[in-house]
Amino acid sequence: MAVTTCHTSQCTGIPDLWLLSDARNDAVLDHALCALPNGSGLVFRHYHLAPAARRARFDTLAATARRGGHLVIMADDGQLAEIWGADGIYGPAQRLPAATGLMRLAAVHDEDEIRSANDIDADAVFLSPVFPTRSHPAASGLGPERFRQLASLAQMPVIALGGMTHGRARSLGWPRWAAIDGLVAELDS
Secondary structure, X not given: OOOOOOOOOOOOOOOOEEEEOOHHHHHHHHHHHHHOOOOOEEEEOOOOOOHHHHHHHHHXXXXXXXXXXXEEEEEOOXXXXXXXXXXXXXXXXXXXXXXXXXXXEEEEOOHHHHHHHHHOOOOEEEEOOOOOXXXXXXXXXXXXXXXXXXXXXXXXXXXXXXOOOHHHHHHHOOOOEEEOOHHHHHHHO
């Protein structure tokens, strides 16, 4: 399903807007999902929860997401993604399972990781951090120029992640982007 050098909103199957779940945004995730444009995406992480609580939270968020026509992607565990009925799996390219019928979205940060995603024919990549983030305050962002250089190496759609907001996505001129805090903060304002 990978699309060669597809960085526009004309690519099919990959939403333009993504929300990543996190312990920090959990209290407002249901509201945030309802506010997303129809056909967006949710990457469910919630690593902080015990297995039973994680499953319950997944089921609740997945139901909310699907009412909005959103894709639901499970982080890091292809087997759970299949069992729980996720649409895909998210994680480092080298840890994504071989073709399973699930969408495979790779987390990438540099040239080597983009090459790995190309090698496994990932469906899309989340390239980060574009800008400094609260998640990784010590890490500097790639910045627009380096982000574009790295994105040009990907043979599939690229989703900008890291310090992203609607305003930054517009100034970057990038159609696909994701946020953990950025979307939630905008809903609160």
